[in-house]
Amino acid sequence: MTNTTLLSSPLEAAHQKLGAKLVPFAGWNMPVQYSSIMDEHKSVRSSTGIFDISHMGQFIVTGAGAQAWLNTMLTNNIGKLAPGQGQYTLMLNEKGGVIDDLIAYRTGESAYFLVVNASMIDEDLAWLQQHLPADVTLENESPQWAGMAVQGPASADTFAKAFPNETLPPRNGIATTADGSIVCRTGYTGEDGFEFFSPAADGIAVWDKFLAAGAKPCGLGARDTLRLEMGYPLNGSDLSPERTPLEAGLGFFCDLSKPEFIGRETLVSQKADGLTTKLTAIQYTGKGAPPRAHYPVATPDGTTIGELASGALSPTLMTGIGMAYLPIEFAKIGTELQIDIRGRAFPAKVVKKPFHKPQ
Amino acid sequence: MSIPSDLRFLDSHEWVRLEGDTATVGISDHAQAELTDIVFVELPELERAADAGDPVAVVESVKAASDIYAPVAGEVIAVNSDLEADPALVNTDPYGNGWLFKLRVKNPEDVAALMDAAAYQSHIG
Known part of the structure; x- marks a missing residue:
């Protein structure tokens, strides 16, 4: 560019x-x-x-059918919002993969304010417009x-x-x-x-x-x-159209009791069958080179089992932290792993999110 | 921005101080200011032979990893192991305690062919 x-x-x-x-x-x-x-x-x-x-992008959704429609487009239950309240939610494709994560606020009886990722404004807008019913108005105010x-x-x-x-x-x-x-x-x-x-x-x-x-x-x-x-995902790094929010550890924001939303079937069957892959929080056990996206994640014997979706030196903890989609058997808290960087292995283990709890 | 007149420089912002056939290598004040927050330094192995332009070390800030190149051909005879505990020395004292490694150079005249302080000054603008 x-x-x-x-x-x-x-x-x-x-x-x-x-x-x-x-x-x-x-x-x-x-x-x-x-x-x-x-x-x-x-x-x-x-x-x-x-x-x-x-x-970041801002969309306004209004009209008699706004709530019912947004509930079919987004994973969280927007019916739980009173005017003046907001919630974190996700928009999925038909396979249950993540198109975008966003915050939806209810600003009036039938009015909603959506804040979406900058990189996804056009794609989100096209997807929403493609599914827009006659009794709902969608405006891009970005x-x-x-x-x-x-x-x-x-x-x-x-x-x-x-x-x-x-x-x-x-x-x-x-x-x-x-x-x-x-x-x-x-x-x-x-x-x-x-x-x-x-x-x-x-x-x-x-x-x-x-x-x-x-x-x-x-x-x-x-x-x-x-x-x-905080273990918050970044779309494009930790979220992708190939990964579901359940795999990303965002099940809390997916209301499977809703009768219908795009991607629901995949989530329901994943939940029934059990996950095979999970976005896993990994922290160094000592000092080391800052972990970064795409670095290989391996077991202590050197077998590569995935790559970092995100990684950084945590300025609060002063040690390496990262997240990776790993086979479920390696996602258990305390599992010993290593991050391979330029031929050197830095010992790490699976930890609970968040890496840091603010006071 | 400090640019000591007794040093030679690469356009990739390494500095070189030649004493006899020993060249001490670090990164310039300008480079450390651009990188900010140096949190990790990967140093070369002792006795490693390097050609001019070989990537031999890595300096990492929070945001990015930067390769450090051997300015001239030679053999690594010392590394600054203080940087393992305190990589921020590269930020606070880039021409002194923040040095990275020393080479026994093949041809000391290779160093004289590098940019002098005035040329480096105009290189960074």
């Missing part, structure tokens, strides 16, 4: 002013880091960090919104300083501010925090307001290490 085809965030000028290193990500020119991934990561774990998430994730144990204080007359919604909730922005009490770091969507033209002013209220700018590098410490 050449630079000319990269999309620019409405916050790009703010990143350049801060001296961010910008890299191509999912077709966007996005900040990977400002100062240091390590420092940015630690700010989110100890105080407040702010991430540009303007690249270009209209600037998005910021403000995350960390002090993020509620940051919000109160930046917007003294507004109230944060409760965990997983969504609210609209007086000036027409949207605030969601969700995130991708495991910390308390919120995601704030403002009209694109107001983005930089809002970004600066959060910075003045104490949020430290953080890039995609820290976003990735933070989510991985």
Whole structure:
């Protein structure tokens, strides 16, 4: 991909002013880091960090049939949402493989706000449109919104300083501010925090307001290490059209008691037959080279049994962590493994997710 | 950005300090600043022979692994084992305690043919 085809965030000028290193990500020119991934990561774990998430997609679904239809398109039970509430959910193909993972919020009696992955906006939209009934309207509002994730144990204080007359919604909730922005009490770091969507033209002013209220700018590098410490999947790395959410360990977000949703049959039979493969959390038992995606995962005798879907040096634990789809017999907590890196083997074992539990 | 005038440089950002027939090799201040957060260094094996341009070490930041090349032909005669416990020395003292390895060079004049500080300065802009 050449630079000319990269999309620019409405916050790009703010990143350049801060001296961010910008890299191509999912077709966007996005900040990977400002100062240091390590420092940015630690700010989110100890105080407040702010991430540009303007690249993510926003869809509005409305109409009398919206709830019933979304329940056929998504794995979680959207009927459980009262207006003002949101849930993590997945959209599957006919084989039960993951097209995208997203958060669906109910914003009114028959109105929903979906936040999807940047790389999947076009594909998600095409898939949804292909299945759209006459009594439901689907709108892509992605270009209209600037998005910021403000995350960390002090993020509620940051919000109160930046917007003294507004109230944060409760965990997983969504609210609209007086000036027409949207605030969601969700995130991708495991910390308390919120995601704030403002009209694109107001983005930089809002970004600066959060910075003045104490949020430290953080890039995609820290976003990735933070989510991985929580064992949260990244679509395209840990999720794919060839893997089901049950294999990814996301069964909690799939309501098989719903009579119908795309991909359900595969999940029901996988559940009945038992899984043969599972996305497994792996942690080094000592020090070693940072594990990274596609490195081979082997048994202690050197037999390769899979490859890392994601991997990183955990800035909190200061050791290697990663996730890999492994045959189920190797997915048991405590199983000894090794990660092969450039001909050297680094001992590791299967651990329980999350790798790190925020305070 | 510091560029000591007594060193020679590669366009891949290694520096070389020649004393007799021993060349000490590290990465430049510019390179460590670009990489940030160096968390692991894989050093070459002692007595390994290398040609100029051979990848002999790896410096890893949180985000990426970068190959380090032998600047000239020679044999590895020492490695900086302090980096095993404290790889961040490459960030904090790139031309001093953050050195990577030493080569006994085949031809000391190979070092003189590398970029000097002024040429490296214009290389990194």
